[in-house]
Amino acid sequence: MVLNNIEKLIEKYHNAETSIKEEAQLKAYFNGDSVAPEFEHYKPMFQYFSQSQKEQYTKDVPLKSKKTTLYQWISVAAVAVLMLGLVVPSFMGPTEAEKQEALLVYNQTMEAFSLISLGMNEGKTQLTNLALVGENINVGAQQASKLGTFSTITNKILKNNSN
Incomplete structure (x- = not known):
């Protein structure tokens, strides 16, 4: 009965229909010692998933502070001039x-x-x-x-x- 259940779970896993609880059952089964011979080829895959879950990145990530450059201020000035060019004529239109x-x-x-x-x-x-x-x-x-x-x-x- 357990093999039939595992076979159904593997089929659901391939169709991306398993829940987290069912995936945990599959991982526990394939990390154990009593894996059926017809499912032996799935064992390395689930062992890799279990091992990769334990990996952690330990290096520090340096964060660079942003410095405002002249080009950024030029773009702000260009936007301001553009907005004035669009807004001013509507106020100062023809009489x-x-x-x-x-x-x-x-x-x-x-x-x-x-x-x-x-x-x-x-x-x-x-x-x-x-x-x-x-x-x-x-x-x-x-x-x-x-x-x-x-x-x-x-x-x-x-x-x-x-x-």
Whole structure:
């Protein structure tokens, strides 16, 4: 019955489901002399755990005192300047009159852009009309060259009929 219990505890140990009390039972079993042969390969592991629990670090750990350096004070000053840069403009922002003037200038600028846009749109339609005239002139030139060819052929026909 004890071997069956140990086998269940080892299975629980591998699944990380054992309690501290169950782990103590396993350590006591494997530190004893009557370990079953099928569990003999677990004995060094549990003996190591028991031995390593008794180890202690005996050297003194020197603690260094922190000295403030110039770089630390520079970083504190930089943070202070940054905070002032963020806080001061909110207190000393533009007055109501300055806001109204800026809004007036903005509206005047938008009107000027609107007029420029209208002028550009008119120029664009004139360029489109000019492009149409250019295309019509090209078509007319092609028709004129055909007319010249027609005229030459007609003259030849009339000359042959009169002879």
